[in-house]
Amino acid sequence: MRQSFIKFALEKKVLRFGDFTTKAGRKSPYFFNLASFNDGDSLKRLGDYYAEKIIEENIEFDILFGPAYKGISLVGAIAISLSNKGINKKFSSNRKEVKDHGEGGLIIGAPISGKILIIDDVISAGTSIKESFSLINSFNAEVVGILVSIDRKEKGSNKLSAIEEIYEKYQVPVSSIIDLDNIIDFLKKDAVNKKILDEMLGYREKYGV
Numbered sequence: 001m002r003q004s005f006i007k008f009a010l011e012k013k014v015l016r017f018g019d020f021t022t023k024a025g026r027k028s029p030y031f032f033n034l035a036s037f038n039d040g041d042s043l044k045r046l047g048d049y050y051a052e053k054i055i056e057e058n059i060e061f062d063i064l065f066g067p068a069y070k071g072i073s074l075v076g077a078i079a080i081s082l083s084n085k086g087i088n089k090k091f092s093s094n095r096k097e098v099k100d101h102g103e104g105g106l107i108i109g110a111p112i113s114g115k116i117l118i119i120d121d122v123i124s125a126g127t128s129i130k131e132s133f134s135l136i137n138s139f140n141a142e143v144v145g146i147l148v149s150i151d152r153k154e155k156g157s158n159k160l161s162a163i164e165e166i167y168e169k170y171q172v173p174v175s176s177i178i179d180l181d182n183i184i185d186f187l188k189k190d191a192v193n194k195k196i197l198d199e200m201l202g203y204r205e206k207y208g209v
Contacts, residue, residue, distance in 0.1 A: 001056075002182045005049050005149075012042055015183070017196045024154075026207060029199035030183065032150050034070060034121035047077030050119065050147060051085060053177050054078070059145050062114035064091040065136065067128040070121050072108065078119060094135055112139035118146045123162045123174070133170060143172050151176035154207045161209045180204060 009015035013036050020031040037046045066075035075091035082089055090110035118132050129146060136143055151163050151174075158165070163174045184204065187197040 001049065001052055002178050003186055005177050006183060006186045008045060008049075009178075012036055017193075017199075026154075029196060029203055032122060032152075034149055043073060043077045044081070046074070046149075047079075047081040049177050050074070050078045050149075051081035051087075053147060053175060054082065054117070055085070055087075057145075057147075057175050059117055059147070059175075060115065061117035061144050062090065063110055063112065063116050063141075064089055064119055065112070065116050065132060066091065066093045066119045067132050068094050068096050071119055071128075074119050074121070075109075094132070106135065112136055112141045114141060115144045116141050118143060120146065120148045122148055122150050122152065123166060129166055143170065145172060146174045148174070148176045149178070151179035153180040153204075153209050155209050159209075164209065180208065 006015065009032070014033055016031045016033075017029060018031070020028045022028050034046075037043060064075040064078055066072050072093040075093060079089055079091040092107055092109035092112060095106050095108060112135070116136050118129065118136075120128060123129060123146075133143060146166065148163075151161070153161055153163075156162055156165055160168065163176075166172070167174055180200075181204075184197065184200050187193045187200060
């Protein structure tokens with residue numbers, strides 16, 4: 001599944017190799033942008049990969065929660081994929097601004113209650129995750145896990161990765177469809193990418209956890 005997802009990400013130019021600068025100001029030989037899965041077929045397949053990971057990890061939950069904005073379409077796609085596999089789950093997202101008309105409030109979708117699985121694209125600074133925990137806790141619901149598409153496995157400010165920092169703070173398991181090691185393993189099987197492989201290995205040596 002991991003190798004298949006990497007091929008899919010390369011095909012849709014979600015995963016690209018080159019010379020990039022991360023939010024942390026680091027020079028990176030690769031870039032991952034989930035927003036480039038921007039057509040119906042891509043979103044369907046992406047939902048399937050997340051659903052397969054949920055089943056593989058045997059995660060028990062009541063509601064899928066996707067932080068605005070990327071998480072909104074994600075949780076819908078995942079819920080549909082799970083439903084196609086005979087698993088019917090509710091999904092919910094937050095608004096960036098409180099709606100003061102209609103149904104109002106901060107929540108789009110199912111009311112927040114029970115066991116919540118947070119869905120996101122990638123954890124970098126962890127800001128959206130922290131905001132999600134604060135919101136979910138305000139409803140007296142329980143976060144039972146976090147699932148992202150990629151774990152960059154990079155050291156943060158205190159030598160832990162962003163995902164390790166989240167786990168240390170909240171003691172909630174964080175899973176990913178792929179991680180940096182999976183990408184490197186993929187490149188090792190393709191002689192054409194020898195130069196990129198060397199750059200990726202150097203990057204992991206310098207910033208990896």
